[in-house]
Amino acid sequence: MKNVRCPNCGFSCRKHGRSNAGSQRWICKQCKCSFTNIITKDEVELQMFLKWLFGKNTQNEMPGQGRSFRRKTARFWELWPLPPKIEVSSTVVFVDGIYLARNACILICCNERYVLGWYICRYEHSRAWCALLQRISSPIVVISDGGTGFQKALKKVWPRTKLQRCIFHAFQQVKRYTTTRPKSLAGSELYGLAKALLTIKTQDQARLWIQNVMSWKIRHKVFLAEITIDEYGTIRPKHERLIKAENSLIKLINKQVLFTYLDEFLGFECPATNNRIEGGINAQLRAMLRNHRGMSIERRIKAVFWWCYMHSPNPLSYKEILKVxxxxxxxxxxxxxxxxxSRLDNSIPTWGDAIVWSDLHNYDRSFSNSWD
Known part of the structure; x- marks a missing residue:
């Protein structure tokens, strides 16, 4: 049966008899709104546009190499599918940013089933994260890959939400500095510790892992303290990349965001990685953009917006989308x-309260006014 959405709330509907004219009547399962679903030409063309956008077929495979398709669907590129306001709290949400160009990043928030919100910005920073989180009800746990400015926004918008840093991204950050074949004993041991992070399942294992990291730091203290002089005469640490890898783990340990998923008081099984948004959303978005490569940056952004909106909890019907x-x-x-x-607000002090009446009128002290 065709899935018909309610024009008021976006929930699925079921058949509800027929009208006096013989048209099929539908009733919403959520708000009990009854209506007849009259399909127009615009709705059919919007459905055709989205089917092409989310599919693998190219316009060259269409009749006339897609000229009729482009003429019929050009007006849909003018629309901006905006995210809804999410008022129902989720247990766990995932956040990440996907870059479409050098200065075009889309921040995305999702739960296990739906895309909850998205926001376009030039790069990841706290104000952009705040704009994304403010429209979503605070969850119990949020899983992040450590995007710039996210923790600052989290404390401001969702102060009671616990943060779980994706342990796979933590491992990847260490591997980026040590590589998979470290040349020193300290590097090999640190790479092994970072890799062991992926296998921790209990709090006892987590405490033992933290002790091993601290023991590694003490054991190789002299080795890490070695310095060298570069070609410009600047004194630098000899093992700078290894120190950065160490600091990335120590920082997460001090913030206590590595093992939130092991907290016994959560009352549910919490994921430790960001795989839901990386594989379930980002990979799908990249595949869509790859299938339709060659689009301008504005159309790439709108393509991502369309995908996110149609995978949000309760997208509106095609008729309502075209209307609102x-x-x-x-x-x-x-x-x-x-x-x-803004220009008017800036001009008010110039011609309003900043002016002095005596500056525009001559004042003669010899003149006396005896008005009552």
Whole structure:
């Protein structure tokens, strides 16, 4: 049976008899709204556009090499599918950022089933993370790969939410500095400790692992303290990359974000990695962009927005999407209005309370005013 969405809340509907005109009537399972679903030409073309966008077929495989398809669907590139406001709390959410270009990053938040929110920014920073998190109800645990500025935003927006750092990304960060074939004994041992991080299942194993890291630091203290002079005459640590790998683990240990998934008071099984968003969302987005490579940066951003919206908890029907989603023109009008309002606000002190009445009028002390 065709999956019909409610125009009010976006939940699935079921058949509910027929109208006097013989049209199929539907009723929402959530809000009990009854309606007839009249399919228009615009809805059919939007469905065709999304089917192409999420599929593998190229426009060259279409009749006429896709000229009719581009003419019919060009107006859908004007729409901006914006994220809904999530008011139902999730147990665990995953956050990550995917870069589409050098100065174009989309921050994404999801749970085990749906995409909860997304936000476009130039790069990962705390204000962008705050803008993403503010529209989503705070979960119990959030799993992150350590994006720039995320912890600062987390403390501000979700102060009671616990943070779990993806242990696979923690291992990858150490491997980036030591490589898979370290040339020193200290490097081999640290790489082994980072790799053992992926196998920890109990709190006793976690405490033993932390002790081993601290023992490694003491055992190789003299080796790590060696210095060298580079070609410019600057004194530098001789094993600088190894020190960075060590600091990356010590920092996570001190912040107590490595073993949140082992907390007995959570009451549920918490994941330790960010695999849900890496494999379930980012990989799908990259595959979509790869299948339709050659799009401009704006269309790549909108393609990601479309994918995220159609995988959100309760996307609207095609008819409602065409009715309520903003376009390039509407967003441009709002932006221009905000600019004009800002200019007006800046001009008020110049011609308002900053002016002194005596500066515009001559004042003669010999003149007396005897008004009552």
């Amino acid at each position: 989603m903003p376009t390039n023109k509407s967003i441009s009008d709002i932006y221009n209005t905000m600019i004009m309002q």
